[in-house]
Amino acid sequence: MHFLQDVRDSMRLRGYSLRTEKAYLHWMRRFILFHNKRHPTEMGEAEIIAFLTHLAVERHVAVNTQKVALNAIAYLYQTYLQMNLGDMSFSLATKQRQLPTVLTRNEVNQVISKLTGDAYKIVQLLYGSGLRISECLRIRLQDIDLERLSITVRDGKANKDRQTLLPKSCEPWLTEQIDQALDIQTQDNAIAVGPSLPPALSRKYPNAFRQPCWMFLFPSHVLCRHPITNVLCRHHLHESLVRKALKPAVAEAGIAKRVTCHTFRHSFATHLLQAGYDIRTVQELLGHNDLATTQIYTHVMGEHYAGTVSPLDRLVR
Structure with a gap:
């Protein structure tokens, strides 16, 4: 659709991430198809409410999915089309508080011991540094400080930079990994190819x-075309590599929990709090804006009911 291409150009002009761009365009397309390809300017509040209600009532999509769909349509009308929707008589479903899945230290060790290669190294950093999988894969060599044992996270959630811990136990394979990455770059440079770069930076510094x-740090095994400039380059490894390796490792370790890449970030925060570290330190390492987001881990570790004894254990037997 030429219309959606124009919307894409609008989002790129405003600096939206490629992931947000992809998600928003997906829901805009779904919205238009739901109403039999009517142009958005011919629709309004009633059609938007009908679509969101369909997602919630008939498709039973998660609350976060409803929010993304609503944000996409709000961008389409209020930002791109400059149409004021007013106060829509639609309220999102209420999301109940869900405690994150956290592994014990022994379980983390068991899973990591079952991994090999790049997946082994990446999961070590997810747990050892509290990184999101996307943050870990985007690490460039300039972001690693082996002397201060720190990692700089660039353009994290909400486009924020932060610094976090670099586990000393990763140092032996890190130096080897850096050398391997530099060897790949040397080979690529010989054919005038290099790592994928932000378009503005590559124009300013050719x-x-x-x-x-x-x-x-974790370059892809194959070359690809940059999604914006179409220049041949080498991106970082894809998230699916870690997910595919993680599933059999968890099964082999005999852990009856739903473990994802994000589980290791949850475990990082919980284990730091259990070790007695200040919650604001953990908040800074995780990059949370609101302390309340970090406080969820005190519920996971049981701090909110510390010292409470179950009445069953008080029964005289």
Whole structure:
């Protein structure tokens, strides 16, 4: 659709991430198809409410999915079309508080011991540094400080930078991984190819792809086309590599919990709090804006009912 291409250009002009762009365009397309390809300017509040109600009542989508769909349509009308929707008589479903899944230290060790290769290294950083999977895969060589044992996370959630811990136990394979990444960059540079870069940066510094600081720590095994500039480059590894390796590792470890890449970030925070570290320190390492978001881990570790004894254990037997 030419219309959606124009919307895509609008989002890129405003600096939206590729992931947000993809999600928003998906829900805009779904909205238009739901109403038999009517143009958005011919529709309004009633059609929007009908679509969102369909998602919630008939499709039973999660609350977060409803929010993304609503945000996409709000961008379409209020930002792109400059149409004021007013106060729609639609309220999102209420999301109940869900406690994150957390592994014990022994369980983390069991899972990691079942992994090999890149998946082993990446999961070590997810747990050892409290990283999101996307943050870990986007690490470039300039973001690693082996002397201070720190990692700089660039453009994290909400486009924020932060610093977090670099586990000393990762140091032996990190130096080897850096050397391997630099070897790949040297081979790529020989054919005038390098790591994928932000379009504005590559225009300002045409030879930046030759600088070691921009190389990914976990480079992809294949070359690809940049999604915006269409320039041949080498991106970082895909998230699916870790997910595919994680599932059999968890099964082999005999852990009856739903374990995802994000589980190791939850475990990182919980284990730091259990070790007695200040909650604000943990908040800073995780990059949370609101302390209330970090406080969920005190519920996971049982701090809110510390010292309470079950009445069953008080029964005289």
